[in-house]
Amino acid sequence: MxxxxxxxxxxxxxxxxxxxxxxxxxxxxxxxxxxxxxxxxxxxxxxxEVFFSAGIAQNAKGSPFWVARGAVQSLGRQTYRGDSSREMAEFWAVPRLFYVPAYRLPVEEVVQAGVRLLRQPVRMEPGGRAAFHPVVMPPGDVRAIAEFIVMSIEAERKDALKELKFEIKLDPPQLWVL
Ligand SMILES: [Zn+2]
Missing domain, CATH: 2.20.28 (Rubrerythrin, domain 2)
Structure with missing residues (x-):
């Protein structure tokens, strides 16, 4: 630094x-x-353009996230044992929403939060302006974090992952305060 x-x-x-x-x-x-x-x-x-979720509690500070739709493609999986290729292909058969925390967080927690929200997306109804935690992550970092999110999800499957290949077709991220 x-x-x-x-x-x-x-x-x-x-x-x-x-x-x-x-x-x-x-x-x-x-x-x-x-x-x-x-x-x-x-x-x-x-x-x-900054989007505010209608779900922010009154007088609470919202948390900013970069949100981008991403299609994970060209998947290739090598394992030491087992093979979860089918689960992987099924999971990524549809585009997913990637949520990347844009506020200050240790990088492991950024990825953990991204994994959690990708698996369980939140409702994204636009609401009124609200205060929010400072935005410290530039949109240019979103792709690298999205790649970590994919790797983290795939490493958690039952087989013993050796090597993973993939590409993410990522839409431009939008800034949402949730
Ligand atoms: Zn102004």
Whole structure:
């Protein structure tokens, strides 16, 4: 980790209200007008649509997740013993929703939460704006975490997994506050 401090004056692209950005944060919602924003190398911030779940409890802080539909394809499984290829093929026969926590969490917990939510997706009904924990994961990291989620799910099957090959066809992630 570098000790570099980022000093960029960020402001809302819609109403020019300054964004009180903290180091490590990568996305915000304008307190003034509600515009979502994503940190951008070139322009400071770019507009980002942020979705809020209707399920956030009143006066509670929501947790931001990158959510992307992904089709897991070209599966190849080698094992030391046993063979769960059929269960694997059945599980990934349909595209799945990948939920990647965008708030601050140790990486193992990011993957655990992603596995849990992929297996049991939550209802995604849009609701009103709410406060939320800081967004510190850039969308560019979502694919790597999605790959860890697939590997984690496949490693838990009954056979003894030796090697796994796959590709994820991942839609662009959306930022949801759940
Ligand atoms: Zn604004």
């Amino acid at each position: 570098s000790g570099e401090i980022r000093l960029i004056a960020l402001e809302c692209p819609r109403c020019s209200t300054p964004v009180p950005a903290q180091p490590d944060e990568v996305a915000w919602v304008c307190a003034q007008c509600g515009q979502g924003m994503l940190l951008s190398e070139e322009t400071g911030v770019e507009p980002l």
